[in-house]
Amino acid sequence: MLTLGLLPGPNEVRLHKINHYLSPIVDELLEFWNGIEIPAAGRKIRLALICCSNDIPAARKLCGHISASVSCHRCYKRANSISNKLNFGGFDDMSEWFVRNLLKHRQDAENWRLCKSEEERKRHVSLTSVRWTELLRLPYFNPIRHLIIDPMHCLFLGIAHWIIKKLWIDGNKITKHDLELMEKRAKIIKIPADLGRIPNKITTGDGFSGFTADQWKSFILIYAIPLMWDLLDEPDRKILGNFVRACTLLVCRIIDDKTLSEAHEHLLKVAMLIEENYGPERITPNLHLCLHIADCCRDYGPLYSFWCYSFERMNGILGRSL
Ligand SMILES: [Zn+2]
Incomplete structure (x- = not known):
């Protein structure tokens, strides 16, 4: 196991602010994706991030999704509200949930960056369930499929x-x-x-x-x-x-x-x-x-x-x- 970084306490980093810590790691992952020469082995190696395994709060921050109590990150199921309490009841419409669209996710995340105020960002997230994550700088990364349910x-x-x-x-x-x-x-x-x-x-x-x-x-x-x-x-x-x-x-x-x-x-x-x-x-x-x-x-x-x-x-x- 390779520890790339530890986030400072005493509190957990909030939402998209995790991007400040992800950015230098993504820079290195991009270098690896482009290929690194290993002279001693006479080989060029490439490396990619293909699986993120976390608890729910970390998963949502890492990959730029809205809270799990509001919406699923792998399909279009959104929580229902009964007397202001959210739940995921109702299984009759399962065929309509289907897998999320990666291109739309990337576009929504890009649009989050264009928001001009904190309020506008909040409205954008409640509408699209998506915010920007630095991991999207990796051209191959899929924040839906590569983010597993632990x-x-x-x-x-x-x-x-x-x-x-x-x-x-x-x-x-x-x-x-x-x-x-x-x-x-x-x-x-x-x-x-x-x-x-x-x-x-x-x-x-x-x-x-x-x-x-x-x-x-x-x-x-x-x-x-x-x-x-x-x-x-x-x-x-x-x-x-x-x-x-x-x-x-x-x-x-x-x-x-x-x-x-x-x-x-x-x-x-x-x-x-x-x-x-x-x-x-x-x-x-x-x-x-x-x-x-x-x-x-x-x-x-x-x-x-x-x-x-x-x-x-x-x-x-x-x-x-x-
Ligand atoms: Zn789902």
Whole structure:
């Protein structure tokens, strides 16, 4: 892993201001795209940026898209508004979402630069969902297709957390007593030692407090069904069953097109079941974005090749060394 830069704190850099940090990196990427001679090897090499893997806020800043709570960056789905709260409910018009148009995106981003005031820029972004990013100076760069949906943030820190914490624990479907029972059950399950940290501190805080992305993954893939099945009613069992099946298919190290289609169908069922049983206002950006994961796999291969787990570990190492 090559660290090209660290953004200074204490707060995250805001929106397009990230361009000040991207600009020198893009200058170097342009040199590499044009070709660099390696005399010792007697070769000329070229290098291109073809995949951006981030959490949602970083993804939107890096590639110049509007907030994920307003609009998807890969298709034309925009959030609905119910009593001033945005959601991504409604699946009847899926055929109309289709992939975004790259040429129009580039034109809209160029037009953002021509805006003469902050107000004009804001109006432009709410109309087009696009702002300028320095990455667009790379002639080959596609800020729609090269910006993947990170499965670690989307599936495990996003949807797993949303279903179990927000829908079931906060909705009193899973009680404190149920959490204690689940923790007891988790402690008697023996799993191979190389599966990472065992998520057995289920009752901490309000439940599942401090769970890492790794623990959410282990919980969903191994523990969720045996620990929770008899505690859930029928619709919630269907939600859990479909979600666990989708994740189990997606984390395979070798994955084919048929498996991807099956995983996609299960994720779509999860979103539609949540809409049917909890209402469209409970459809979060992640429940929409996960419907693009199969296409990301078709571009980049199995999840292991592009998810953020290795970067997250690197963040941990960097954080400890500061
Ligand atoms: Zn979309």
